[in-house]
Amino acid sequence: MSTALSVLLDATLITLVLALASFGLAIIFGLIGVINMGHGAMLTLGAYFTWACMETGIPFVPAALLAALGVGLLGLALEHFVIRYFYDRPFDTLLLTWGFFLITTEIIKIVFGTDFRSVANPLRGGWDLGVIEIPIYRGAVAAFSLLVILATGLVLFRTGLGIKIRALIQNREMASLLGLNIGLTYKLVFAFGAFMAGLAGALLTPMMSIDPYIGNIYLVRAFFAVTVGGIGQILGGTLIGSFLIGGTETVFALFSSQALAQTIVFALAILVLRFRPAGVLAQR
Amino acid sequence: MTPLIRTEGLTKRFRGLLANDSIDFAVETGTVRCVIGPNGAGKTTLIAMISGHLAPTAGRIWFEDQNVTDLPVARRARLGIGRKFQTPTVFDNLTAYENLELAALGAGRAAAARSHRIAEVLELVRLSDQAWQTAAALSHGQRQWLEIGMLLANDARLLLLDEPTAGMTAEETHATGELVRELAQRLNLTTIIIEHDINFIRDLQAPVTVLHLGRVLVEGSFEEIARNDQVRDVYLGNA
Amino acid sequence: MSDQAATTRMGPSSPHALVWLSEPVLALVVFVLLALLPIFLPGYVIYILPQYMLFGLMAMSLVLMWGFAGMVSFGQAAFFALGAYTMGLVMKAGGPINPGYIGLLLAALVGGGIAGLVGYFLFSAGVRPTYFVLVTLALSIMMEQIAVSQSQITGGWNGMYIDRLSLTFGRFGAVSLYDDAPMYWFVLPIMAAIYFGLRALVRGRFGKVLAGIRENEDRLISLGFRTPLWKTAAFALSGALACFAGALYGTHASFVAPSLGGVLFSTEVVVWVAIGGRQSLLGGLLAGIGVASLSNFLSAITPQYWQLVLGVLFVVTVLFFRGGIAGVLGRLVERHAGGPRA
Numbered sequence: 001m002s003t004a005l006s007v008l009l010d011a012t013l014i015t016l017v018l019a020l021a022s023f024g025l026a027i028i029f030g031l032i033g034v035i036n037m038g039h040g041a042m043l044t045l046g047a048y049f050t051w052a053c054m055e056t057g058i059p060f061v062p063a064a065l066l067a068a069l070g071v072g073l074l075g076l077a078l079e080h081f082v083i084r085y086f087y088d089r090p091f092d093t094l095l096l097t098w099g100f101f102l103i104t105t106e107i108i109k110i111v112f113g114t115d116f117r118s119v120a121n122p123l124r125g126g127w128d129l130g131v132i133e134i135p136i137y138r139g140a141v142a143a144f145s146l147l148v149i150l151a152t153g154l155v156l157f158r159t160g161l162g163i164k165i166r167a168l169i170q171n172r173e174m175a176s177l178l179g180l181n182i183g184l185t186y187k188l189v190f191a192f193g194a195f196m197a198g199l200a201g202a203l204l205t206p207m208m209s210i211d212p213y214i215g216n217i218y219l220v221r222a223f224f225a226v227t228v229g230g231i232g233q234i235l236g237g238t239l240i241g242s243f244l245i246g247g248t249e250t251v252f253a254l255f256s257s258q259a260l261a262q263t264i265v266f267a268l269a270i271l272v273l274r275f276r277p278a279g280v281l282a283q284r
Numbered sequence: 285m286t287p288l289i290r291t292e293g294l295t296k297r298f299r300g301l302l303a304n305d306s307i308d309f310a311v312e313t314g315t316v317r318c319v320i321g322p323n324g325a326g327k328t329t330l331i332a333m334i335s336g337h338l339a340p341t342a343g344r345i346w347f348e349d350q351n352v353t354d355l356p357v358a359r360r361a362r363l364g365i366g367r368k369f370q371t372p373t374v375f376d377n378l379t380a381y382e383n384l385e386l387a388a389l390g391a392g393r394a395a396a397a398r399s400h401r402i403a404e405v406l407e408l409v410r411l412s413d414q415a416w417q418t419a420a421a422l423s424h425g426q427r428q429w430l431e432i433g434m435l436l437a438n439d440a441r442l443l444l445l446d447e448p449t450a451g452m453t454a455e456e457t458h459a460t461g462e463l464v465r466e467l468a469q470r471l472n473l474t475t476i477i478i479e480h481d482i483n484f485i486r487d488l489q490a491p492v493t494v495l496h497l498g499r500v501l502v503e504g505s506f507e508e509i510a511r512n513d514q515v516r517d518v519y520l521g522n523a
Numbered sequence: 524m525s526d527q528a529a530t531t532r533m534g535p536s537s538p539h540a541l542v543w544l545s546e547p548v549l550a551l552v553v554f555v556l557l558a559l560l561p562i563f564l565p566g567y568v569i570y571i572l573p574q575y576m577l578f579g580l581m582a583m584s585l586v587l588m589w590g591f592a593g594m595v596s597f598g599q600a601a602f603f604a605l606g607a608y609t610m611g612l613v614m615k616a617g618g619p620i621n622p623g624y625i626g627l628l629l630a631a632l633v634g635g636g637i638a639g640l641v642g643y644f645l646f647s648a649g650v651r652p653t654y655f656v657l658v659t660l661a662l663s664i665m666m667e668q669i670a671v672s673q674s675q676i677t678g679g680w681n682g683m684y685i686d687r688l689s690l691t692f693g694r695f696g697a698v699s700l701y702d703d704a705p706m707y708w709f710v711l712p713i714m715a716a717i718y719f720g721l722r723a724l725v726r727g728r729f730g731k732v733l734a735g736i737r738e739n740e741d742r743l744i745s746l747g748f749r750t751p752l753w754k755t756a757a758f759a760l761s762g763a764l765a766c767f768a769g770a771l772y773g774t775h776a777s778f779v780a781p782s783l784g785g786v787l788f789s790t791e792v793v794v795w796v797a798i799g800g801r802q803s804l805l806g807g808l809l810a811g812i813g814v815a816s817l818s819n820f821l822s823a824i825t826p827q828y829w830q831l832v833l834g835v836l837f838v839v840t841v842l843f844f845r846g847g848i849a850g851v852l853g854r855l856v857e858r859h860a861g862g863p864r865a
């Protein structure tokens with residue numbers, strides 16, 4: 001009984017962590033249709049920036065925020081100087097964001113070296129609930145993830161800004177006729193997606209050792225999570241998708257190695273997407 | 285004589301908008317038919333269902349006595365249904381020759397027969413001198429002809445032309461009219477043309493079908509249509 | 524909409540005196556030079572060059588998918604590694620018939636078969652081209668993970684050792700490829716033959732239809748083509764080629780490890796082909812050989828900066844030089860020949 005509960009807990013925590021890591025991608029892909037292959041690099045940058053900030057004595061939370069801001073600004077620059085000329089060419093944005101990943105990773109290697117770094121866990125210990133124990137930090141991140149998703153939902157569906165953004169997505173031409181500044185909106189969305197990726201990377205640092213490629217583990221997982229969930233359904237889709245991808249991987253990993261579990265999950269995701277290209281939550 | 289193409293109760297509904305409402309429409313082999321109507325009348329929708337790009341909500345489509353309603357686009361193309369889209373859809377970065385070559389490949393001819401056919405078509409659509417120019421470098425009117433040429437090279441027997449003279453000069457429009465007539469008379473090809481250019485339609489001297497709000501309003505010769513009060517009202521917005 | 528480059532080199536070339544600069548002639552010159560190389564250069568180069576030639580073959584498989592069919596694949600290395608592992612397993616199994624031959628044949632079949640199945644599965648459903656790219660990326664990850672996890676078969680992280688194959692000709696004896704020179708002379712003609720074979724293929728009907736798919740798939744469908752079948756054929760061929768090259772690589776390098784099939788290597792191939800010229804078989808081939816050689820040479824000195832330069836070059840080619848080096852050279856030739864298709 002306790003094993004089942006702890007598996008469920010594990011799956012939930014992993015789902016929410018994956019959802020957080022995928023959120024930046026979901027925003028950018030879902031709202032402006034760009035496949036950000038540099039998403040993993042943004043995650044990695046968030047982690048490294050956090051580490052660097054903490055090395056200078058800044059405590060964890062401000063460091064994470066600073067890191068996220070840094071990555072957000074970088075995303076803004078990327079959008080302004082490169083991406084915005086290629087919105088009508090999805091293949092090019094794919095390749096260019098991949099180029100961003102290549103260049104960023106090499107710069108990280110040059111600046112920080114390839115040794116593993118680590119960041120101390122700011123919330124050590126576990127929350128003992130008798131039957132199960134929730135690691136405090138992981139729990140906090142999971143809760144935060146949920147918070148972010150709900151908050152974004154609120155903004156998108158209950159505020160003027162959110163309505164404008166959604167209108168833009170539905171109908172670009174119409175939106176520009178209504179006087180919405182398309183360019184600015186796209187910038188905002190892209191920068192926010194980058195910010196979220198950086199933040200996710202920052203928050204993940206206490207849970208793993210940092211190397212130049214940690215973000216990339218999440219890249220394909222995030223893509224599948226977002227697409228299986230349903231690209232247009234940024235909130236629900238990301239959650240459901242993360243559950244399907246992250247949760248099932250956890251379950252499979254009980255019976256086989258981590259590597260094989262991931263392979264099976266990817267294969268299943270490919271299968272699902274072939275039959276339901278718009279994702280699980282898509283409107284017919 | 286059985287018509288080459290015939291629709292039976294063809295209907296298309298888009299989530300609340302009834303684009304085509306139970307249309308019965310038929311065109312005889314070797315003839316030209318003009319389809320006109322104000323914007324939003326459902327002309328392109330009808331064509332799209334015949335070519336297979338849109339699935340009907342209800343109704344059936346018969347091509348040479350064969351029920352093609354559920355056949356995919358490529359299959360219908362192989363049967364002989366060719367469509368020229370509203371905006372010229374050609375291979376921009378390939379030469380005119382290469383465009384026609386692909387079309388001819390689609391018709392499945394052997395190499396020698398292919399080059400002969402391509403030369404023929406180039407002549408027909410007045411692009412012999414432009415064979416080695418990329419499609420993107422051609423004028424708008426020439427691109428329309430190229431697309432029509434592709435249908436010919438593809439051995440299409442039913443040509444669905446969606447606004448072929450849009451963006452053409454008067455001279456080009458006249459030449460297009462001659463081309464269409466020649467295709468019908470000399471090559472026994474069947475052509476359905478969606479058009480807005482009244483002069484072009486008049487010169488074509490072909491039967492006209494008027495669509496309005498997704499239904500066939502009236503059919504007849506150009507003179508009959510031009511005299512028809514209902515048609516006039518529809519175009520002037522009184523209907 | 525698939526990836527479209529700004530220029531095409533299809534169709535009859537202009538009847539001009541500069542035909543001696545045409546691609547196949549250039550290729551022939553390069554191959555002859557390569558053939559003469561062992562006379563002048565030291566042993567190490569002769570040892571390592573066949574591996575880069577095989578990388579070049581893998582690059583050509585990507586040119587077929589990307590430049591001709593318009594679909595980037597981030598998974599060619601997955602097939603490459605698959606071929607190496609297949610060869611390794613077959614060589615280990617031994618048998619009455621030359622396992623080296625069987626390995627090569629099996630690799631091509633397995634690569635073509637898997638690519639064909641995956642391709643048909645995806646294309647018949649009309650999946651978006653960008654989604655196809657993601658699937659190939661996933662394939663690379665999956666290949667690496669399988670290689671790592673099935674360690675009883677593959678040796679896991681430690682990799683697998685593979686014997687060098689020898690050429691047996693039945694009653695006519697055998698030639699061992701254990702030494703550098705014979706192996707070099709074995710791989711070079713194969714590479715040349717595959718280059719010319721592919722070139723003939725893409726200049727014929729197959730290449731033309733793929734170009735149509737790349738330029739405007741909807742138009743091609745409206746002309747009666749069953750594009751999913753053509754795309755599947757292209758992917759199957761590229762998979763077979765990459766797998767075959769991998770099998771040869773395995774028996775040459777005598778070793779294969781999971782990272783050979785992973786994402787990093789797969790994307791390196793994309794970088795090579797982008798720089799060499801995605802629409803040029805020769806460009807891809809030479810970029811594969813050249814960049815890999817340079818990487819090997821420079822990584823001893825300055826690995827990070829070289830990779831950074833490659834990354835920047837990659838972005839620059841995507842932004843400004845869609846045709847890569849081959850495209851730039853081609854335009855230069857055209858300008859001096861008095862304009863395109865005079």
